Amino acid sequence: MNDYLDLNDDALVRYPNPSIGVVVPTLMNPFFPKMLSGIAETARIQGYYTEVFNAAQDGGDWTNLAARFAQGRQQGLILAAPKVTEKIVRLIAETEPMPYVLTDQADDVPGALRVAVDDTTGGGLVVDHLVGLGHQRFAIVCPPQLPFNMAARYRGYLDALGRHGIPRNAVTYVSAPLTREAGQAAAARIVKLPGITAIITINDDLAIGVLKGLHELGKRIPHDYSVVGYDNTDLSNYVTPELTTVNQPVMDLGHAVADCLLAKIERREPEVPATLPVELVVRASSGRAKLA
Structure with a gap:
């Protein structure tokens, strides 16, 4: 069962x-x-x-x-x-x-009462990684209206870009719903934009779609573009190239939120954790920026 x-x-x-x-x-x-x-x-x-x-x-x-x-x-x-x-x-x-x-x-x-993952830090880890690889122009793929957790990721991206001195005009926002098909369509738009070498997507489904779209357009990953997702879903390790992404402690989130609710039901004081930690998982979809 x-x-x-x-x-x-x-x-x-x-x-x-x-x-x-x-x-x-x-x-x-x-x-x-x-x-x-x-x-x-x-x-x-x-x-x-x-x-x-x-x-x-x-x-x-x-x-x-x-x-x-x-x-x-x-x-x-x-x-x-x-x-x-x-x-x-x-x-x-x-x-x-x-x-x-x-x-x-x-x-x-x-x-x-809310149990949350440290998505702001996660967004920062993505940008730190890409800037460390020499990337200076970025596309961020996400929907126009973001839920609470994805808004935190987006803030993390922008905070880190500012910390590294990346000007706002070096970042292009590409609007797309949270599906692989939308990611694939976004790739066709991104390749028409000059100078971009790194693509950040707000979740892995979008990233997987972007990878497919870039492949169909004859682009090489990470030679032409680095692509980084978010969530570390099971598929991220099975696409080609394997996807660099941010791992969330999803099972731990489930345990923690259930513990808090059951404490409230049983009239105990919930032990609300601080934001749960995330980690960057570096795989083959990200690499050094291509020289102009």
Whole structure:
């Protein structure tokens, strides 16, 4: 049996154990199943099932979630979905008040308990690495509206670029949604921009798409461009060339956020960790800047 269960599955009525709910934006991104495994592992040890609500599946229709609240199935919620956090917090207040904890993907809620990864430092590590390789002109690929954690990464990029004296006109922002297909399309735009030698993407899916797009355009990585992602998803080690990226302690994040929620449920004082550390994983997709 899976460690976590789909909240939309009516078969869940068979499980009488207390449960916690987790709201995620998607299960297609490999980050979230891995985080869910960490949550479920901690919850199971303490006698709770983990029920998953996939926000993408219901397209913003929260009636199903509200019905589950009304059944009193969940003792608490972990919110990991951007754009819907405020709606769900309001729904909790209107239906079945319960403890909740945010991960760093969720929108900001004043006074709410949040467990987060040190993404600002992670963004800085990316820039430090590339500047150390001699890169001076950059493309940053990300969507125009960033969730809490990705906004922290972006701040980390900009802070580090400023620290290294890289002027703003040496950095081009390339707008793209968080998909591999969008990364592939972004590559076609980047190759038309003069002077860029380093491409930073806000997550690994975008980076994998960029690699594919550059390959199809006959570009060599890292000879023509260095590409650095973020998340260290499983695929990052299987693309060619292997992707330089930032590793997040995703399982640890799952353990920590579950511990905090269960403490709130059981009326204990949560031990909220400081931001969880990240590390740069250097692989073959980054190299020294090509001389002009």
